[in-house]
Amino acid sequence: MNENWLEIGHLEDIPRQGARVVKTTAGEIAVFRTVDDEVFALRDKCPHKGGPLSQGIVHGKKVACPLHDWKINLDTGLAVAPDVGCAARYPVRVVDGQVSLSLTPEHTG
Amino acid sequence: MASMNTPRAARMKLVLVGNGMAGMRTLEELLKAAPDLYDITVFGDEPHPNYNRIMLSPVLAGEQTVEQIILNPRDWYAEMGITLHTGKKIVKIDRKRRTVEADDGTVAAYDRMLLATGSKPFVLPVPGADLPGVVGFRDIADVDAMVDASTNYKYAVVIGGGLLGLEAANGLKLRGMDVSVVHIGDWLLDRQLDEPAARLLQKSLEEKGLKFLLKKQTEELSPSPVGGRGVGVRAVAEGTPAPDLPPSPPAPLPPAGEGSKPRVQSIRFKDGSEIPADLVVMAVGIRPNTALAESAGLYCNRGLVVNDTMQTYDPRIYAVGECVSHRGIAYGLVAPLFEQAKVCANHLAEHGVAQYGGSMTSTKLKVTGIDLFSAGNFMGGKGLEEIVFQDVGRGSYKKLILKDNQLAGAVLYGDTLDGTWYFELMRDHTDVSDFRDKLLFGRNHLGDSGHGDEKGRIMAMPDSTEICGCNGVCKGDIVKAIHENKLFTLDEVRAHTKASGSCGSCTGLVETILAATVGGDYSVAPSKKPLCGCTEYSHDEIRSAIVDNKLKSLPETLRFMDWKTPDGCAKCRPALNYYLLCAWPTEYQDDAQSRYINERAHGNIQKDGSFSVVPRMWGGLTNPKELRAIADVAEKFNVPEMKVTGGQRIDLFGVKKEDLPAMWQDLSDAGFVSGHAYGKAMRTVKTCVGSKWCRFGTQDSTGLGVKLEQLTWGSWMPHKYKLAVSGCPRNCAEATIKDFGVVCVDSGYELHIGGNGGIKVRVTDLLSKVESEEQVLEFAGAFAQLYREEAHYLERTAPWVERVGLAHIKAKLVESEANRKLLAERFLISQQPAQVDPWKVRAEGGQKHEFTHLTVIPA
Ligand code: SRM
Ligand SMILES: Cc1cc2nc3c(=O)[nH]c(=O)nc-3n(C[C@H](O)[C@H](O)[C@H](O)COP(=O)(O)OP(=O)(O)OC[C@H]3O[C@@H](n4cnc5c(N)ncnc54)[C@H](O)[C@@H]3O)c2cc1C
Ligand code: SF4
Ligand code: FES
Numbered sequence: 001m002n003e004n005w006l007e008i009g010h011l012e013d014i015p016r017q018g019a020r021v022v023k024t025t026a027g028e029i030a031v032f033r034t035v036d037d038e039v040f041a042l043r044d045k046c047p048h049k050g051g052p053l054s055q056g057i058v059h060g061k062k063v064a065c066p067l068h069d070w071k072i073n074l075d076t077g078l079a080v081a082p083d084v085g086c087a088a089r090y091p092v093r094v095v096d097g098q099v100s101l102s103l104t105p106e107h108t109g
Numbered sequence: 110m111a112s113m114n115t116p117r118a119a120r121m122k123l124v125l126v127g128n129g130m131a132g133m134r135t136l137e138e139l140l141k142a143a144p145d146l147y148d149i150t151v152f153g154d155e156p157h158p159n160y161n162r163i164m165l166s167p168v169l170a171g172e173q174t175v176e177q178i179i180l181n182p183r184d185w186y187a188e189m190g191i192t193l194h195t196g197k198k199i200v201k202i203d204r205k206r207r208t209v210e211a212d213d214g215t216v217a218a219y220d221r222m223l224l225a226t227g228s229k230p231f232v233l234p235v236p237g238a239d240l241p242g243v244v245g246f247r248d249i250a251d252v253d254a255m256v257d258a259s260t261n262y263k264y265a266v267v268i269g270g271g272l273l274g275l276e277a278a279n280g281l282k283l284r285g286m287d288v289s290v291v292h293i294g295d296w297l298l299d300r301q302l303d304e305p306a307a308r309l310l311q312k313s314l315e316e317k318g319l320k321f322l323l324k325k326q327t328e329e330l331s332p333s334p335v336g337g338r339g340v341g342v343r344a345v346a347e348g349t350p351a352p353d354l355p356p357s358p359p360a361p362l363p364p365a366g367e368g369s370k371p372r373v374q375s376i377r378f379k380d381g382s383e384i385p386a387d388l389v390v391m392a393v394g395i396r397p398n399t400a401l402a403e404s405a406g407l408y409c410n411r412g413l414v415v416n417d418t419m420q421t422y423d424p425r426i427y428a429v430g431e432c433v434s435h436r437g438i439a440y441g442l443v444a445p446l447f448e449q450a451k452v453c454a455n456h457l458a459e460h461g462v463a464q465y466g467g468s469m470t471s472t473k474l475k476v477t478g479i480d481l482f483s484a485g486n487f488m489g490g491k492g493l494e495e496i497v498f499q500d501v502g503r504g505s506y507k508k509l510i511l512k513d514n515q516l517a518g519a520v521l522y523g524d525t526l527d528g529t530w531y532f533e534l535m536r537d538h539t540d541v542s543d544f545r546d547k548l549l550f551g552r553n554h555l556g557d558s559g560h561g562d563e564k565g566r567i568m569a570m571p572d573s574t575e576i577c578g579c580n581g582v583c584k585g586d587i588v589k590a591i592h593e594n595k596l597f598t599l600d601e602v603r604a605h606t607k608a609s610g611s612c613g614s615c616t617g618l619v620e621t622i623l624a625a626t627v628g629g630d631y632s633v634a635p636s637k638k639p640l641c642g643c644t645e646y647s648h649d650e651i652r653s654a655i656v657d658n659k660l661k662s663l664p665e666t667l668r669f670m671d672w673k674t675p676d677g678c679a680k681c682r683p684a685l686n687y688y689l690l691c692a693w694p695t696e697y698q699d700d701a702q703s704r705y706i707n708e709r710a711h712g713n714i715q716k717d718g719s720f721s722v723v724p725r726m727w728g729g730l731t732n733p734k735e736l737r738a739i740a741d742v743a744e745k746f747n748v749p750e751m752k753v754t755g756g757q758r759i760d761l762f763g764v765k766k767e768d769l770p771a772m773w774q775d776l777s778d779a780g781f782v783s784g785h786a787y788g789k790a791m792r793t794v795k796t797c798v799g800s801k802w803c804r805f806g807t808q809d810s811t812g813l814g815v816k817l818e819q820l821t822w823g824s825w826m827p828h829k830y831k832l833a834v835s836g837c838p839r840n841c842a843e844a845t846i847k848d849f850g851v852v853c854v855d856s857g858y859e860l861h862i863g864g865n866g867g868i869k870v871r872v873t874d875l876l877s878k879v880e881s882e883e884q885v886l887e888f889a890g891a892f893a894q895l896y897r898e899e900a901h902y903l904e905r906t907a908p909w910v911e912r913v914g915l916a917h918i919k920a921k922l923v924e925s926e927a928n929r930k931l932l933a934e935r936f937l938i939s940q941q942p943a944q945v946d947p948w949k950v951r952a953e954g955g956q957k958h959e960f961t962h963l964t965v966i967p968a
Contacts, residue, residue, distance in 0.1 A: 008964045017676060017702040020963035031963060035676040052718040055706040057679040064679035066706045066714050068580075068611075071679075082605045103966070 005093070005100040011037065012097065019054040019063070024103060029090055030054035031101065032074050034061055040074035041092040041101055047072070047085025120148045123457065124209055124219040126199045126401065128153025130162055131430030131446040132225025133181055138454030140189060142673075146458060149191045150217045152209070154198035155248055158183050161595075161627070162248070163443060166475045169252050169280030180595050192217075202405035204423060221425050221457060224402055224413060228395040228431040228441070233268065237330030242373035243389045246277045255388065259284035262387030266290075266376050268327055270297040272474055274392035278319050279476045281388070289320040289384060291327060291376070301472050301483045305499060306506045306522040313479055313504065326379040330389055332371035397432045397439050412439040417464045419453035429453045435467060442470050447597070455645065462671045463645040471532050473525070473624070482528035485518030485535050486510055493517060498549050507549055514542040514916065527551035529620060533912075540914030543874065576618050579611035584622060591626045599623060612868045641680040643673050648901040651685070655692050663689065663700050677703075684902035687789070690825055691897050694939035701956065707787035710959060711947045712769060715762065720769060722761040723786035724776050725822060728796040728814030728834075729757030738779030746772050756793035756831070758784055770960050773948035782946040785823070789903070791830045791893070794818040795843065799836035799853070808853035810836035813882055817851075817889055823943040824893060824936075827900040827909075832889070845873045848906040849892055851885055854878075858885050862892055862918070863910030871907040874915045877923045891922055891932035894939070898932075 014020045014033040021044055022029045028044040030053050038061070044054045051067030061074045071080040077087040088105040123139075125132045128151050136149060153159075157179070164178040186193040197211040208218050230245030232238050242262075244254045258265070259281060267278045270292030282288045290297075296307035297314075311321055377383040397412040408414050408422045412434025419427050419435075429449040431441055440446060445468030455463035471484030489495050489510055498507040505523030509516060509531065515538050519531040530551065534541060541548055572585025590596060590605045602619055603610040609619045639645050646654070651670060660666045666685055667677060677685065682703035689697045701709050712720030724739065739759055743751055749763040764772060773783075785792060794817050797803070799810030814834040821832065833844040834851040844850030846866040850873050852859040857880040861873035876892070879885055895918065900909040910918060922929050951960070 006966060008966075013958065013963060015702055015958060020958065023962045023965040025967065049716070052714075055710070055714060055718070057682060057705065058702065059676055059678045059682065060674055067716065069679065 004102055008099050008101045010097055011094055011099055017058045021054045032058055039092050039094050041090040042077050043088040047079055047087055121220040122218055123147035123149045123221050124217050125151045125223045127225035128159050129227050131450055133159040134447050134450035135429050135453045138451050139457050142454055143458035151191055152194045152197050152199050156196040157249055165252050166276035170283045224428040225430040226398040226432045229398045230391055231394040231396050232391055235327055235329055240332050240373040241370050246273050246390055246392050258388040259286050263287050264385040265388040266386040267390045269392035276475055277390045277392055282318055289322055291322045291325050293326055302520055303487055306520050309504055309506055309522050328379050329377045330373050331375045333374040399432055418456045419449055427453050480525040482521040482525040484532050487518040487520040496549055514540050516541055537912050540916040543915035577608040577615045580607040582606050582608040587622050588626050643677050643681050652688050655688055661693055687902050711783055713787045719763045720766055722764050723758050723784040724781035725784040726758045727818050728794050728811050742772055742775050757795050767960055770952050774952035777949045777952050783948040789828050790826055791821045791824040793831055795833040797836050797841035803836055806836035807855045810834040810853055820886055827902050828905045849889055860888050863906045865905055865907035887933045890936035891929045894932040894936035895921055
C-alpha cells in the first residue's frame with residue numbers, strides 16, 4: 001500500500017468512546033476512538049440521510065447516528081442490519097500515540 | 110452465519126431433543142449469544158422442520174398453508190451448521206456415556222443436552238379412543254387427518270370446549286363439516302372465561318353454525334361395522350335415541366384402502382344420548398411429554414422439573430417448553446416458553462446471569478371475527494372486587510377483578526384492544542385506585558397525534574396504510590417483515606422495520622398487526638423487560654443495584670451487573686449515566702460520551718448537522734435589553750432563522766457547532782443561561798399574565814413561574830420536564846397538560862401532575878391544593894425528585910404516573926409530610942452542582958474538543 005499518511009493529531013486529542021472531525025477539501029472525515037483505544041476513520045456522513053456520524057454515541061466498534069439512530073460499523077463502514085448502506089472508510093494508524101490518516105478511501109470487500 | 114472462531118473439533122456437543130417451538134427458540138437465542146460454542150444436533154420425531162404450532166388453527170381453517178408457518182426451513186439448519194434429524198424419535202438417553210439413541214438406531218453424543226419434547230394431547234380413557242378417526246390436535250399430522258376427514262365425511266365431534274377445541278371446531282366447520290362441541294363444564298372456556306362472557310361467545314359461535322353439548326360426559330366411542338359405514342347411524346342409535354338426534358347422514362364412501370378397518374362412527378354419553386361422529390377430536394387437555402426424561406431417571410413431577418436457570422437435576426441437561434415444570438407450573442403458551450428459552454440460552458452460552466422467575470399469562474382465541482381476552486384471576490372471590498360492563502346487544506363484555514387496589518384479572522369479550530394495557534397494569538402492580546372509574550373504558554388512544562385510525566379496523570386496511578408516521582412504514586411492510594423474518598416480538602418488528610421505533614405513538618397499532626399476523630399472544634408484554642439487549646436486568650433492578658451496591662461509575666456498573674457488551678450501547682449508556690447522576694449527585698463524574706449529542710453540545714442537532722440555540726427566559730418574561738442582546742447575537746453569527754417557540758422563548762436556528770461557544774459568551778455576558786431546550790432535563794416554565802395585569806388573575810402566576818424556574822432549572826431528568834403556572838382556572842398557560850402544573854385560585858394553588866401535550870395528550874391529575882408559594886415550591890421540588898428517583902429513563906411523567914398509579918405518588922408526597930420534605934431536600938442537594946450554566950463553562954473553554962476540528966487539511 002502506498003498511502004500518503006498525514007499526521008492529524010494525538011490519540012489523546014480524541015475522546016475515548018468519541019470522535020473528532022478532520023476537515024478536508026474533499027469533505028469531513030470522522031476519526032473515532034473506541035473504548036479500547038482502537039481508531040477508525042469514516043466519511044462523516046451517514047448512509048441514511050447524511051447525518052454527522054462524528055456526533056453519535058460510540059459503543060463497541062459501532063456508532064449510533066445522531067439523527068435517526070442507524071448503527072454503523074466502524075471497521076467496515078457498513079450499516080448494521082436490517083439497515084443497508086455504507087460510509088466510506090479511510091486508512092488510519094496510530095504510531096507512538098500519533099494518529100495519521102490517508103485521504104484515499106478504502107474499499108469494503 | 111456460524112462463525113469459525115472456535116475450531117470445530119474443540120467445540121462442545123449440544124443435542125436438542127424436540128424440534129419444536131421452545132427448543133428451537135432456545136437455539137436461535139444461543140446462536141445469537143455464542144455462535145460457535147457448540148456443535149449442534151437436533152432430533153425431532155415429526156417429519157418437518159420447526160414450524161409455528163400456534164398457526165395450526167389457521168391452517169386447519171384454511172387461512173394459512175403449512176409452508177407459510179415453517180419457522181426454520183431446512184436451509185436454515187444447514188446454514189447454521191446444525192445437524193438435523195427429522196422423523197427420528199429419541200428412545201433412550203444414556204447419561205453415563207452421554208449419548209442419545211433414536212428409534213432407527215442413530216446415536217449421538219452430547220456434552221450438554223436440551224430436552225424440549227413438548228406435550229401430548231390427553232386422550233380420554235374411554236372404549237374406542239384408539240379407533241381410526243379419533244385424533245388429537247397437536248401437530249401437522251393431526252391437521253392432515255382432519256382435513257382428510259372433512260373431504261370424506263360429514264360429522265365431526267370435538268370433545269373439549271377449551272381454546273384448542275373451539276379452534277378445531279371452527280376450522281372443521283369452515284371445511285364444511287357438521288360440527289358439535291362436547292364439553293363437560295357448565296360453560297365454554299371455563300378456564301379462561303366467566304359465564305356471561307362464555308354465553309356471548311357461544312352465541313356468536315352458534316351463529317357461525319357450531320353446535321354445543323354442554324355438561325356432557327363421554328362414555329364410549331363406537332366403531333362402524335368392518336367394511337365401512339354402510340348401515341349408517343341408525344344401526345347404533347337403536348337403543349335410546351336422543352330426542353334431538355340429527356337425521357342420519359347420507360353414507361359417504363370410505364376412502365380407498367381404509368375400507369377394511371372399522372372407524373369411529375358415533376359417540377355415546379353418560380346420560381345415554383348418542384350422536385354420529387365420523388371424526389372425533391380429543392381436545393380435553395395436554396400432558397407434559399416426560400416419558401423419555403422419566404426413562405432416563407430425571408426427576409419429574411407433572412413435568413420435567415427445572416430450576417430458575419432451566420437446568421434439570423442432571424447439570425448437563427437443560428429443559429424448556431411445555432414438558433417442563435418450573436416452580437410447580439407447566440406452561441402451555443408460547444410467550445412464557447420463549448422467556449424460558451432466553452434464560453436457557455443465556456446459560457448454555459455460559460453467560461450465566463439470566464434467571465427465570467415464572468410468567469403471568471393471558472389468552473386469546475384465534476377464531477376470525479371473535480375477540481376474546483382473558484388474564485389472571487377472572488372469577489372473583491373473597492377479598493376481590495369486580496367491575497363489570499355488559500352490552501349484550503353489541504356483544505361486548507368486560508370484567509375486571511381488583512385486589513388491594515390492583516388489577517388481578519380481566520376478561521374481555523368483543524372489544525379486546527385494551528387487553529395489553531390491563532396485562533401491563535397487572536404485571537406492574539399499578540395502584541389503580543385513582544382511575545378505577547375510568548379503568549373499564551380502557552387506555553384512551555384517541556389522543557394520539559399523527560394517526561387518527563381506530564386500532565380495531567387496522568387489519569381491514571389496505572397494505573398501503575401508513576402505520577408509523579415518523580418512519581413512513583406501511584401496514585404491508587410490517588406484515589411482510591413479520592412473515593419473511595419470522596418475527597415474534599415488538600422489539601423484533603422495530604428492529605426490522607423501524608415501525609414504532611421513534612415517537613412510539615403507533616406501538617398499539619404495530620402490536621395489533623403483529624398479533625393478527627403471527628397469532629397467539631405476542632402483543633403481550635414480557636413478564637420482565639430488560640433495559641436493552643446488553644443486559645437481562647430491568648430498569649428498576651439496575652437502579653436499586655446502583656444504590657444498594659454503591660456503584661459510582663459506568664465501568665463499575667457494567668462490570669458488577671455482568672453487562673453482555675464491553676461498553677454498552679446507545680440505549681443503555683445514557684440511561685446508566687442518568688441513573689448514576691441521580692443516585693450520586695455530588696460525587697458522580699458525568700460521562701459526556703454517554704450522552705446524546707444534544708446534551709453533549711448543549712444545543713439541538715438539526716437535520717443539516719447545525720445546532721439551535723434557545724436561551725432561558727425565566728417564566729417567559731423578557732425585556733428590551735434581552736431582546737436587543739438576542740438580536741445582536743443573531744446578526745453577528747448570521748443566524749438564518751429565528752422563531753418564537755411553543756415554550757415561550759426565542760429559538761435561533763442553523764448555528765454552526767464551532768460558533769456555539771462564542772455565541773454563548775455573548776449571551777452569557779447579557780445575563781442569559783442555557784435554556785436546556787435540548788435535554789432530558791427541566792425545560793420551561795410557561796406562565797400567563799396573572800394578577801399583576803390580568804383582570805381575572807388571582808395570584809402572581811408570572812412571579813411564581815420565575816421562582817419555580819429558578820428552583821428547577823438545570824436539573825437532569827429521566828425525560829424532558831415542563832412546568833406551567835396559570836393565574837386562574839381559565840388556564841391560559843395550559844398548566845393541565847404539563848409535567849407539573851399550577852393553577853392559581855382565589856384561595857391558593859392547585860397542583861397538577863403527570864400531564865403531557867405531546868404524542869399522546871394526557872390531562873394532569875390533581876395532586877393537592879396548597880395555600881402558599883412556599884408550599885408550591887416544596888411540592889414542586891419533591892415531585893421532581895420522586896420522578897427523578899423512580900421513573901425509568903425516557904419515561905415521561907405521564908406514563909410514569911399511569912404505571913405506578915396516582916395513589917402511590919400521593920402516599921409519598923401528600924400523605925407523608927416528612928417524606929415530602931426529605932424529597933424536596935434531596936432535590937435541593939442535587940441542584941447545587943446542576944445549576945452551573947453549561948454554556949458559560951464552554952464559552953470559557955470547557956470541553957473545547959467538542960467544538961473544534963481535530964485538524965484542517967490542507968492546514
Ligand atoms: C422548538 C420547539 C417547537 C417550536 O418552535 O415551538 C420544539 C422543538 C422540538 N421538539 Fe418539541 N418543541 C417545542 C415545544 C414542544 C411542546 C410545547 C410546550 O413545551 O409547551 C410540546 C408538547 C408539550 C409536551 O412536551 O408535553 C413538545 C413535544 C415534543 C415531543 C413529544 C414529547 C412527548 O412526551 O410526547 C418531542 C419528542 C421527544 O421529546 O421525544 C419533541 C421534540 C422536539 C425536538 C427536540 C425534536 C428533536 O429531537 O430534534 C424539536 C427540536 C427542534 C429543534 O431543532 O430545535 N417535542 N414540544 C418548542 C421548544 C420549546 C422551548 O422553548 O423549549
Ligand atoms: C392447535 C394449537 C394452537 C395453539 N395456539 C396457541 C396460541 O394461540 N398461543 C400460544 O401461546 N400457544 C398456543 N399453542 C401452544 C403452543 O403451540 C405450545 O405451547 C408450543 O408449541 C410448545 O412448544 P414446545 O417446544 O414445548 O413443544 P412443541 O412445539 O410441541 O415441540 C416439541 C417437539 O418435540 C418432538 N418430540 C417429542 N418427543 C420427542 C422425542 N422423544 N424425540 C424426538 N422428538 C420428540 C415433538 O414431536 C414436537 O415436535 C397452540 C397449540 C396448538 C396445538
Ligand atoms: S419541531 Fe416538533 S413537531 Fe415540529 S417537526 Fe420537529 S419534532 Fe416534529
Ligand atoms: S442520517 Fe443517520 S440515521 Fe438517518
